[in-house]
Amino acid sequence: MSISVKLEAFEGPLDLLLHLIDKNKVNIYDIPIVVITEQYLDYIKQMETKNLEIMSEFLVMAATLVNIKSKMLLPAPETEEEEVVDPRQELVERLLEYKMYKYISEELKDKQMDASRALYKTPSIPQEIADYREDVNVEELLGDLTLARLHDIFKSIVKKQADKIDPIRSKFGKIEKEDVNLTAKFTQVQEYGLKYRRFSFRNLLEAQMSKMEVIVTFLSILELIKIGRIQIEQEGLFDDIIITYLADDIVQMEEASF
Amino acid sequence: MEIKLIEAQIEAILFTIGEAVELERIAGAIDHDEETTRKLIHNMMDRYEEEERGIHIIELDGAFQLCTKSEMYETIIKITHIPKKHVLTDVLLETLSIIAYKQPITKLQIEQIRGVKSDHAVNKLVEYNLICELGRMDVPGRPILFGTTEEFLRSFGLQSLDALPIVNPEKVEDFKLEAEEEMQLKLDI
Amino acid sequence: MEIKLIEAQIEAILFTIGEAVELERIAGAIDHDEETTRKLIHNMMDRYEEEERGIHIIELDGAFQLCTKSEMYETIIKITHIPKKHVLTDVLLETLSIIAYKQPITKLQIEQIRGVKSDHAVNKLVEYNLICELGRMDVPGRPILFGTTEEFLRSFGLQSLDALPIVNPEKVEDFKLEAEEEMQLKLDI
Numbered sequence: 300m301s302i303s304v305k306l307e308a309f310e311g312p313l314d315l316l317l318h319l320i321d322k323n324k325v326n327i328y329d330i331p332i333v334v335i336t337e338q339y340l341d342y343i344k345q346m347e348t349k350n351l352e353i354m355s356e357f358l359v360m361a362a363t364l365v366n367i368k369s370k371m372l373l374p375a376p377e378t379e380e381e382e383v384v385d386p387r388q389e390l391v392e393r394l395l396e397y398k399m400y401k402y403i404s405e406e407l408k409d410k411q412m413d414a415s416r417a418l419y420k421t422p423s424i425p426q427e428i429a430d431y432r433e434d435v436n437v438e439e440l441l442g443d444l445t446l447a448r449l450h451d452i453f454k455s456i457v458k459k460q461a462d463k464i465d466p467i468r469s470k471f472g473k474i475e476k477e478d479v480n481l482t483a484k485f486t487q488v489q490e491y492g493l494k495y496r497r498f499s500f501r502n503l504l505e506a507q508m509s510k511m512e513v514i515v516t517f518l519s520i521l522e523l524i525k526i527g528r529i530q531i532e533q534e535g536l537f538d539d540i541i542i543t544y545l546a547d548d549i550v551q552m553e554e555a556s557f
Numbered sequence: 558m559e560i561k562l563i564e565a566q567i568e569a570i571l572f573t574i575g576e577a578v579e580l581e582r583i584a585g586a587i588d589h590d591e592e593t594t595r596k597l598i599h600n601m602m603d604r605y606e607e608e609e610r611g612i613h614i615i616e617l618d619g620a621f622q623l624c625t626k627s628e629m630y631e632t633i634i635k636i637t638h639i640p641k642k643h644v645l646t647d648v649l650l651e652t653l654s655i656i657a658y659k660q661p662i663t664k665l666q667i668e669q670i671r672g673v674k675s676d677h678a679v680n681k682l683v684e685y686n687l688i689c690e691l692g693r694m695d696v697p698g699r700p701i702l703f704g705t706t707e708e709f710l711r712s713f714g715l716q717s718l719d720a721l722p723i724v725n726p727e728k729v730e731d732f733k734l735e736a737e738e739e740m741q742l743k744l745d746i
Numbered sequence: 747m748e749i750k751l752i753e754a755q756i757e758a759i760l761f762t763i764g765e766a767v768e769l770e771r772i773a774g775a776i777d778h779d780e781e782t783t784r785k786l787i788h789n790m791m792d793r794y795e796e797e798e799r800g801i802h803i804i805e806l807d808g809a810f811q812l813c814t815k816s817e818m819y820e821t822i823i824k825i826t827h828i829p830k831k832h833v834l835t836d837v838l839l840e841t842l843s844i845i846a847y848k849q850p851i852t853k854l855q856i857e858q859i860r861g862v863k864s865d866h867a868v869n870k871l872v873e874y875n876l877i878c879e880l881g882r883m884d885v886p887g888r889p890i891l892f893g894t895t896e897e898f899l900r901s902f903g904l905q906s907l908d909a910l911p912i913v914n915p916e917k918v919e920d921f922k923l924e925a926e927e928e929m930q931l932k933l934d935i
Contacts, residue, residue: 310647310648310651310671310673311671311672311673312672312673313671313672313673314672352674353673353674356672356673356674360672393670393672396670397670397671397672399724400651400654400655400658400670401651402724403654403657403658403721403722403724404647404650404651404653404654406722407650407653407654407657407713407722408645408650410713410714410715410722411645411712411713411714413627413714414627414711414712414713414714415642415712416627416628416630417615417624417625417626417627417630417714418624418625418629418630418633418639419575419576419622419623419624419625420572420575420623420624421575422573422574422575422576423572423573423575424573424574455699459698459699
């Protein structure tokens with residue numbers, strides 16, 4: 300399922316999400332998270348941005364979506380007192396707030412249009428008056444400012460600047476965008492399953508090279524659960540998940556509902 | 558005819574200075590207290606409207622400025638070139654809306670709402686003099702707090718921040734209904 | 747009500763342009779012949795006088811200009827002489843401290859340290875006579891170098907820059923060279 304969207308036409312992850320919600324004509328309070336997540340990932344896959352910063356912003360949202368998606372696939376914990384919070388709630392609130400500001404900015408745009416039709420006059424203060432410049436009383440202006448205080452202010456700025464330099468990131472040389480192919484990963488995960496039959500979820504994730512690979516691997520697992528090709532067990536909360544590969548062959552991406 | 562004279566003085570001041578003049582300064586120049594001065598100016602404002610003049614007085618956060626009425630625009634551009642104002646992109650407008658409603662606000666807070674880095678937008682808005690630094694927030698790192706300027710009010714035809722368009726709860730309900738209708742539409746198919 | 751509107755248009759034109767506008771141009775803008783336009787303007791001139799306004803229209807060799815009446819002169823002088831309140835805000839203090847300890851420094855370098863555009867702060871500090879231009883840096887664009895004024899030193903009871911913990915006069919040249927090298931480096935990239 301590929302969606303044709305104009306690449307990089309979005310201001311950010313929230314903007315893209317709103318577009319997808321709009322496009323799918325779904326209720327913002329009831330986002331079909333699976334569909335939207337898939338389309339979202341599909342979109343960022345097409346993004347050819349070399350700008351790591353922009354890409355990472357979109358990836359953070361991808362992780363959020365996958366997180367929500369996984370929470371929704373899991374059975375809700377049976378608690379009596381606590382009301383079960385929809386995992387989508389926080390995202391919905393953010394989206395609504397963002398949507399509100401988009402609406403306001405449209406209103407402001409109209410206001411600016413109207414206001415730009417009012418014209419002003421440049422000052423016409425007679426030269427001899429304009430030439431008059433009152434003396435600023437520096438001493439009064441500085442008040443009880445001491446040199447020590449001025450130095451403190453300076454030091455705090457210099458310190459702040461030093462803090463800004465991230466010791467880890469500043470050591471990075473060049474970071475290149477890697478291609479994580481969803482179709483290939485989907486097949487790869489099945490190959491892994493066919494080989495090991497019963498394996499640890501944690502080991503599988505640890506074998507992944509990057510965050511993007513982890514995300515895509517995780518998505519593949521979810522998909523394989525959905526189409527009944529694997530089974531999972533977990534002894535206790537936060538224990539490792541053991542995956543059993545049930546099938547004897549491998550399905551291609553097109554056959555699955557990705 | 559004391560009042561006539563004072564009004565003439567106020568008109569002359571606003572005309573000469575051309576920019577927004579604080580009530581305080583006008584009051585000082587005409588030698589009256591601020592309350593009286595404000596009343597006088599408000600009276601003048603009404604008269605400018607009644608008399609269907611080509612110019613009027615606008616109020617900007619307690620300061621006053623003379624400018625042409627917007628209906629005059631077409632005629633004026635016929636004989637003089639009006640320099641274009643900065644065109645604000647959607648990104649800038651969106652960032653500006655957030656700052657206008659949430660001020661004082663830090664860059665980080667803006668970024669949390671927008672979901673994207675906003676350095677460029679914030680810097681551009683500072684450059685256009687639509688926002689300015691208000692000081693620093695008293696938390697570790699002491700981030701800069703931003704707020705809107707007088708130029709912002711002028712550019713958007715707002716008397717004060719109170720005149721910002723209000724998003725009432727009904728509007729939010731509308732968004733919801735809209736979304737639901739869209740949903741219904743889908744179910745009907 | 748046609749005449750009212752045309753008069754408003756003429757007022758708006760004269761206001762916006764601020765200088766003398768030839769009858770011909772005004773006539774063209776309001777779409778009337780020159781004779782009619784002249785009559786209209788003369789009517790307006792009479793009215794401005796009758797109403798004892800602060801501004802009036804003057805005729806200069808077939809051109810017209812809006813200006814304040816000469817009786818208003820005293821009031822205008824008064825307002826321009828009303829001292830404005832000067833305050834050293836956090837923004838100004840911060841900028842001042844950077845200039846004090848890093849001088850000579852360009853605006854760009856200040857902005858790099860502060861992370862925001864600082865034109866406003868720099869201009870204000872110059873206006874307050876706390877900083878001044880020291881010269882220009884010898885790189886493309888020849889940016890202005892800023893430093894503190896003698897007045898600033900005097901206020902702190904300092905004899906010279908020597909007394910500032912970091913900077914001394916000999917070092918100033920070094921800093922300047924250093925800065926120029928850095929600048930050059932950047933341009934080379």
